[in-house]
Amino acid sequence: MARIAVIYYSATGNVHRLAHAVTEGAEAAGSEVRLRHVAETAPEEAIAQNADWAAHRTAMDDDPVASLDDLEWCDAYILGTPTRFGNVAAQLKQFMDTTGPLWGAGKLADKVAAGFTSSQNAHGGQESTLLALYNTTHHWGAIIAAPGYTDPRVFEGGGNPYGASAVDGTTEGELTAARYVGERVATIADRLAA
Numbered sequence: 104m105a106r107i108a109v110i111y112y113s114a115t116g117n118v119h120r121l122a123h124a125v126t127e128g129a130e131a132a133g134s135e136v137r138l139r140h141v142a143e144t145a146p147e148e149a150i151a152q153n154a155d156w157a158a159h160r161t162a163m164d165d166d167p168v169a170s171l172d173d174l175e176w177c178d179a180y181i182l183g184t185p186t187r188f189g190n191v192a193a194q195l196k197q198f199m200d201t202t203g204p205l206w207g208a209g210k211l212a213d214k215v216a217a218g219f220t221s222s223q224n225a226h227g228g229q230e231s232t233l234l235a236l237y238n239t240t241h242h243w244g245a246i247i248a249a250p251g252y253t254d255p256r257v258f259e260g261g262g263n264p265y266g267a268s269a270v271d272g273t274t275e276g277e278l279t280a281a282r283y284v285g286e287r288v289a290t291i292a293d294r295l296a297a
């Protein structure tokens with residue numbers, strides 16, 4: 104049974120929904136999952152200017168805050184972020200940038216990894232965000248288990264081979280593809296352990 108950490112940031116709920124779908128897929132495949140969100144780092148005045156952001160502020164509180172122990176504990180991790188100008192959100196990056204000591208001790212190597220993202224526009228940078236996320240996981244020595252086109256469910260989510268993704272609103276098809284990403288990471292982590 105693979106141990107999987109699903110770690111995400113979400114300002115207005117889309118990535119939050121994807122995170123729960125990824126978790127469902129991994130759990131359905133028999134994994135033990137720690138579902139975690141990273142801490143908010145944006146100034147309160149910026150949050151207050153966006154009604155959706157302010158409303159969603161506490162919705163993630165049901166999921167505990169991510170810690171380095173979650174990354175050390177897991178056999179595989181799946182990281183989620185909204186697209187921010189085609190890039191990883193600073194909140195998730197901030198968490199990733201605290202992993203130096205774990206990385207230096209070799210504790211991030213050989214783990215299976217994948218990512219998920221959400222954007223306002225279908226061509227607004229989902230792929231670049233996922234690839235930017237994987238820049239860091241390459242340095243960690245991850246074994247990236249992107250979905251590719253390995254299952255018809257990928258097409259239900261828009262056909263993104265780099266990871267799970269959604270456009271604002273998050274369709275049921277996108278959630279189905281996200282469940283598949285969770286299932287695929289779990290399956291590959293199990294195979295690797297065997």
Ligand SMILES: Cc1cc2nc3c(=O)[nH]c(=O)nc-3n(C[C@H](O)[C@H](O)[C@H](O)COP(=O)(O)O)c2cc1C
Binds near residue numbers: 113
């Ligand atoms: C500062 C900022 C930058 C953004 N950059 C992009 C972008 O490059 N492309 C895009 O399609 N959407 C962009 N968006 C929109 C978000 O990525 C999108 O609404 C996403 O689904 C939000 O996810 P969340 O609901 O989990 O926070 C941006 C939003 C903000 C606040």
